[in-house]
Amino acid sequence: MAIHLGANQYGKAENRVVRIYRDTPRHQIRDLNVSTALRGDFEAAHTTGDQAGVLPTDTQKNTAFAFAKEKGIGAIEDYALTLGDRFLEASPAASGARIAVEEYSWERILVDGQEHDHSFVRSGAGVRNTVVNIDGRGADRKAYVVSGISDLIVLKSTGSEFHGFLKDEYTTLQETDDRILATSLVARWRYDHTEVDWDKSYDAVKALLLSRFATIHSLALQQTLYGMGSAVLEEHPEVAEIKFSAPNKHHFLVDLSPFGVENPGEVFIAADRPYGLIEATVTRDDAGDSGSAWVNMAGFC
Numbered sequence: 059m060a061i062h063l064g065a066n067q068y069g070k071a072e073n074r075v076v077r078i079y080r081d082t083p084r085h086q087i088r089d090l091n092v093s094t095a096l097r098g099d100f101e102a103a104h105t106t107g108d109q110a111g112v113l114p115t116d117t118q119k120n121t122a123f124a125f126a127k128e129k130g131i132g133a134i135e136d137y138a139l140t141l142g143d144r145f146l147e148a149s150p151a152a153s154g155a156r157i158a159v160e161e162y163s164w165e166r167i168l169v170d171g172q173e174h175d176h177s178f179v180r181s182g183a184g185v186r187n188t189v190v191n192i193d194g195r196g197a198d199r200k201a202y203v204v205s206g207i208s209d210l211i212v213l214k215s216t217g218s219e220f221h222g223f224l225k226d227e228y229t230t231l232q233e234t235d236d237r238i239l240a241t242s243l244v245a246r247w248r249y250d251h252t253e254v255d256w257d258k259s260y261d262a263v264k265a266l267l268l269s270r271f272a273t274i275h276s277l278a279l280q281q282t283l284y285g286m287g288s289a290v291l292e293e294h295p296e297v298a299e300i301k302f303s304a305p306n307k308h309h310f311l312v313d314l315s316p317f318g319v320e321n322p323g324e325v326f327i328a329a330d331r332p333y334g335l336i337e338a339t340v341t342r343d344d345a346g347d348s349g350s351a352w353v354n355m356a357g358f359c
């Protein structure tokens with residue numbers, strides 16, 4: 059029987075890297091979840107057990123923590139790019155590196171209206187993340203950055219319709235011109251290049267996604283996502299494409315008529331399962347090649 063080793067990668071997943079800056083009494087915190095992986099010629103490690111070319115996952119973990127101190131943590135994209143280049147330098151057998159970083163945000167606790175110097179409360183709508191893929195070294199190096207946000211839970215209490223859909227003998231859904239639209243949005247956008255002010259771009263894209271969700275009069279979640287994605291591509295030349303995964307968090311009107319009570323769109327049951335899952339990609343026509351940007355990105359069409 060002929061068999062062979064297929065695609066493979068290895069690394070340390072979910073390093074919880076917390077970096078405190080304490081040069082002054084007013085501390086700063088960065089709180090990351092870092093996953094690293096190398097791909098390349100690791101055939102022998104699998105087929106014969108020869109680990110000569112394998113930079114241990116433990117070393118990858120150590121590097122993630124050491125760089126948090128030695129190089130500091132700026133934008134997560136820069137941290138990920140620096141780590142990826144380091145692993146390719148340290149591991150001759152590797153042809154590519156994938157570094158995924160999530161960032162949990164904290165804000166200062168207010169005490170008597172004043173921001174505390176070293177006490178924080180977890181904050182933020184949504185979790186910022188990035189996935190950096192680097193192929194090759196030196197003149198052959200190519201770097202791809204996909205950044206995004208997950209767990210961005212949004213709801214609008216009107217301004218959403220759903221009607222005119224295809225019907226067959228199993229269709230029971232009523233048409234509606236006024237419903238709740240809610241989702242826990244995952245959005246990831248691919249940058250066209252790496253000369254980007256990452257923090258500024260992230261803040262602006264997030265704000266734009268939220269404002270378009272609010273202002274687009276929705277005829278379907280599909281149309282809302284396309285509108286949100288188009289706005290990002292129109293206003294952000296640095297973004298080549300954007301992908302969404304959006305569970306339609308259904309809110310069903312509760313029938314209060316058995317109790318003689320009218321319910322004109324006021325009391326709903328928030329169902330957690332099942333949910334419609336709407337996924338879409340919006341791409342600039344002249345976008346550059348996506349290369350390995352989307353390698354192993356689960357949960358997207």
Ligand SMILES: O=c1[nH]c(=O)c2[nH]c(=O)[nH]c2[nH]1
Pocket residue numbers: 220231277278279280306334336
């Ligand atoms: O925005 C929606 N898109 C759908 O495709 C769909 N299907 C469904 O039952 N409800 C909805 N809502």
